[in-house]
Structures are given as C-alpha cells and as structure tokens.
Amino acid sequence: MQAEQAGVAIPTHPSLTAVFQTLDRSGPWLLLRGEEDLIRPSGDVDILVSKAQLPGLDSLLKAAGFARVLAPGHGSHRFYFNYSRADDLWLKLDIVSDISFGTNQQWKTSFAGRCLDARTRRGHIWLPAAADQAWLQLLHLFLDKGEIVPARAELALQAGNFASAEDDLARRIDRYVGPGSAVELLNVVRSGNFDGVPAVSARLSAAWTARSVLSTTVRRDVSRVLRTVSPVLQDKPGRGLAVGVMGPDGAGKTSLLRSLSDTLPVSGKYVYMGLWSAGPWDDLLRRIPGGRLAKKVVRILGGSFDARYQRLFGCVVLLDRVPHDARLPGSIDNSLGGRISAALALALAPEPDVLLVLDAPGEMMFARKGEHSVEVLEEWRRAYLDLAKGLRGAAVLDASQPQDSVRRTATAIVWNAVVGGATSRYSHANPRKERV
Incomplete structure (x- = not known):
C-alpha cells in the first residue's frame, strides 16, 4: 500500500x-x-x-x-x-x-x-x-x-x-x-x-x-x-566514443584532453595521432631510403589500432590531432610517401564522433609555447577554422578563455554526444561556435 x-x-x-x-x-x-x-x-x-x-x-x-x-x-x-x-x-x-x-x-x-x-x-x-x-x-x-x-x-x-x-x-x-x-x-x-x-x-x-x-x-x-574491469559506455554494443581535438600549437589540445581523461566517469584512452613529431632516430631514418615513411606508417598503424581497439570496448578515445591535419595548407605533402601516409591515416584512423576545434589568437598561442611565429600561428588558425567548416561533428571552442572554462564546455559537448547520440547535435557540415 x-x-x-x-x-x-x-x-x-x-x-x-x-x-x-x-x-x-x-x-x-x-x-x-x-x-x-x-x-x-x-x-x-x-x-x-x-x-x-x-x-x-x-x-x-x-x-x-x-x-x-x-x-x-x-x-x-x-x-x-x-x-x-x-x-x-x-x-x-x-x-x-x-x-x-x-x-x-x-x-x-x-x-x-x-x-x-x-x-x-x-x-x-x-x-x-x-x-x-x-x-x-x-x-x-x-x-x-x-x-x-x-x-x-x-x-x-x-x-x-x-x-x-x-x-x-x-x-x-x-x-x-x-x-x-x-x-x-x-x-x-x-x-x-x-x-x-x-x-x-x-x-x-x-x-x-x-x-x-x-x-x-x-x-x-x-x-x-x-570490479577490476574499467567502467565503459553503454551506448551501442561494442562502441565507445572518439573525441578528436584540432588546433595550432599552443591552442591547448593536450591539456584539454588530459583534463577530459581525468574528468569523465568512464575509461578515457589518450591516443596521440600526430605523424610529424621529431624522434631520437630521425637522423638515422633520413639516411635509410623509405625510413621516414616507414616511421609514419608504423605510427599510423599503432595509433589507429589502439584507438579502434579502445573504442570497440566502450571507452572514450581522446585523439590528440586527427588525420585531417594533413589537409591543412603547409602540411600537404604531394610526394609519393606523403600521399601514402595521408591516405593511410584517413583510411585507418577512426573518424571522430566529436571534433573539438580550439581557436585562440596567434599572439596567445605563441606566448604559451613560443613556437613558430605569431603570423604563422594566425595563418594556421584561419586554416583550421576553414577546414572545420566541412568536417562532421565539429564544434569550435574559444580557447582564449581559462582552461577550466574550456574544459567545462568540452565536457558538456562530449557528454551530450554520449547521451543524445554521437551525431545528434554536431552532425551538420558547418560547425557551431561554442561559447565558453
């Protein structure tokens, strides 16, 4: 009763x-x-x-x-x-x-x-x-x-x-x-x-x-x-969520992804998908025909397998850089090796369900990392914004705001994708500018 x-x-x-x-x-x-x-x-x-x-x-x-x-x-x-x-x-x-x-x-x-x-x-x-x-x-x-x-x-x-x-x-x-x-x-x-x-x-x-x-x-x-098994998403059987972050050096990509990994209530797997970072074996690889291409292929295969494997088991996969970076002016490599590595990256890496594009003034990004120049960073900034207009799931965040504000906005976007379906809010071609 x-x-x-x-x-x-x-x-x-x-x-x-x-x-x-x-x-x-x-x-x-x-x-x-x-x-x-x-x-x-x-x-x-x-x-x-x-x-x-x-x-x-x-x-x-x-x-x-x-x-x-x-x-x-x-x-x-x-x-x-x-x-x-x-x-x-x-x-x-x-x-x-x-x-x-x-x-x-x-x-x-x-x-x-x-x-x-x-x-x-x-x-x-x-x-x-x-x-x-x-x-x-x-x-x-x-x-x-x-x-x-x-x-x-x-x-x-x-x-x-x-x-x-x-x-x-x-x-x-x-x-x-x-x-x-x-x-x-x-x-x-x-x-x-x-x-x-x-x-x-x-x-x-x-x-x-x-x-x-x-x-x-x-x-x-x-x-x-x-209980030794990490918590995972219950959305679609055998499917987690891929979250990618794009932006010039100094926009705060790695910091944002690290904070998301600490914040989300599920297992968040950080995967670096960049293809062009320097390594200790670069001098040797330059002397070996096809050495640098082999390095890129190995990086693509390793990162793509790791990301797809974690996503398969319901994790939130946090992608630092995405293969679309290869389409930016200045990054396009028309050599045979460049075309091969770009095609492999686009074919094998998981397409982000949510794509966060970090936007900040060039002088701010230069002050954060001291790399390149203000002019170069401003050029890349415009290129990223132009590229984002045609990418599925893209949301532009004002990365000039405090990191905590950016994290809160990004967390809300990611969890809305989990709750409402990964493409329910950001599936249109033109990305929306998210206020922080």
Whole structure:
C-alpha cells in the first residue's frame, strides 16, 4: 500500500527532478537514502526500482539526460551519469532492483518488494516507510561499512531509536541470521557505545554467509574479479566514443584532453595521432631510403589500432590531432610517401564522433609555447577554422578563455554526444561556435 507523507517538499537539482518525474511514469521506485543532499549531491543518488522497469530503464533515463556507464561486479547496481555545465557537477544515479548488503553485495535479501509496497511520498519523491528506512540505514552501517564513524553517529542513533524489533524488516533479519539478532543490533546502537559495532557486524556477516556459503562466496569472488574491469559506455554494443581535438600549437589540445581523461566517469584512452613529431632516430631514418615513411606508417598503424581497439570496448578515445591535419595548407605533402601516409591515416584512423576545434589568437598561442611565429600561428588558425567548416561533428571552442572554462564546455559537448547520440547535435557540415 502506498502512503502520502505530509511535509515540505525536498529541494532537488533540476536534473534529478526530471529523473524522478520520468521514474514516476515507468513504475514504482523510491530513494533509498540521502534525501537531504539532492540540490548538489556529494555522492551517489541511491534509487530502488522494480525488476519490471529494467528493460526500458536505459532509454527512459537517457531521455532525462543520463547515460549509463557499465561497471561490472556490482550486483544489480546500474550507474547513470549526467553532467551539469552550469554547476560543473557530475550527477550519479546508483539504481538497484534488489536490496543486498556487503561490500560485494554478497548478502541478498527479499526486502525490495516489501519496501516498494510500503513506500511513502514526500513532495515529488518516494521514500521507504519510516521503519523500513531506519532498518535499511542500520544494516547499511553494520554490513556495508562494518562500523559507525563519528560523522554518522547521530544518524545511527536516530535510526536506532525509531526502529523496533517488531518491525517487518526486523523479523526478516531474525529469520536470516537467527532469533534475537535485531534486538542485539538495536541494543548496541541505542547504547551509544559504537565500539561494539564491528563485533556485531562480524557475527551478522558470518551468520548470513552460513545460510548459503557457496553462493555467497561465489558472488563475493566474482564481484571482486569483475570490479577490476574499467567502467565503459553503454551506448551501442561494442562502441565507445572518439573525441578528436584540432588546433595550432599552443591552442591547448593536450591539456584539454588530459583534463577530459581525468574528468569523465568512464575509461578515457589518450591516443596521440600526430605523424610529424621529431624522434631520437630521425637522423638515422633520413639516411635509410623509405625510413621516414616507414616511421609514419608504423605510427599510423599503432595509433589507429589502439584507438579502434579502445573504442570497440566502450571507452572514450581522446585523439590528440586527427588525420585531417594533413589537409591543412603547409602540411600537404604531394610526394609519393606523403600521399601514402595521408591516405593511410584517413583510411585507418577512426573518424571522430566529436571534433573539438580550439581557436585562440596567434599572439596567445605563441606566448604559451613560443613556437613558430605569431603570423604563422594566425595563418594556421584561419586554416583550421576553414577546414572545420566541412568536417562532421565539429564544434569550435574559444580557447582564449581559462582552461577550466574550456574544459567545462568540452565536457558538456562530449557528454551530450554520449547521451543524445554521437551525431545528434554536431552532425551538420558547418560547425557551431561554442561559447565558453
């Protein structure tokens, strides 16, 4: 039975409000914890849904601006992310369809159906019934955390004083781990002496495991192994996202890509695709017929294979330079070797789904790196802008702004491509100038 709970509406970030409204249309759901931290959440937003909602959940949440990230080894947990450029904030949903405990979700329960049936509503948010919420909080502290740290002491005392050994979840706990277990847990919490929590936690854990040693151990060990796999995109099966950056030397290409790699909530693979950088063997290669061409071919093959391999497994591939650079005035090499290397690069390197073109005044780029001259850099700047007009997925960024502002704009563009489809916003021939 669903109940309506009176009270002031809970302040919520607009993107989370959209999620809650979307979930209302899809089936029963509730916020497991953290209702006091929804304006700018400091951690995951934990939500319980019914199993019947899972098949359509990815598309529903994508419509609300959240893309799924696959992170194996977390039981029924599904993770969805949204980036708010205005707040420079990543919002993370942690959605489950059952309630399990333990650091590897190894202790399963039958609580989910009960909690959804007894949920209460506060404003636009569904919450567990008060007694259920108290017990879920206590089990989270005892089984997931194994201790009650000072910062959680008041929360634990509130839950302990509200919970009762006569509650439905208390009786279920006794069935799982033995008569009197719920009372023992409550007595420790109500005493205010939390030094005894680890011992009670260990007894509860051992008793829960003893109910089904094999399945519990298998779930725990499989989870540990799977968690070594890096998180990847869940967009199209076997397909990640290629993000390329173009611009003259000093525009900030490498710095931007490095910051994106640190910022994105998925595995970001940096791949340098430049063909003309100097190397320690250049003098020797110049003396060998075809030596420099061989170097370019090896670089093309290595970079292209690396980028395609990482993209195949759902990574965001961050391409420092793209083969289109070979079409710039001054870079065109009409020799046989030049034509071969350019053709190979264009044929083998992955086409960027998103192409970020960094634009800054020549004097600024010269001040940053001290290479070439202001006049040369200005000429290249115009050439890059002209080239970008005919390239799919291109967005021009004002790279004269502070690096943090450029990163925020680039992050929003990349994540919009993930959420909305890589070509949904930047597929036109003429690139749009993005304000930073």
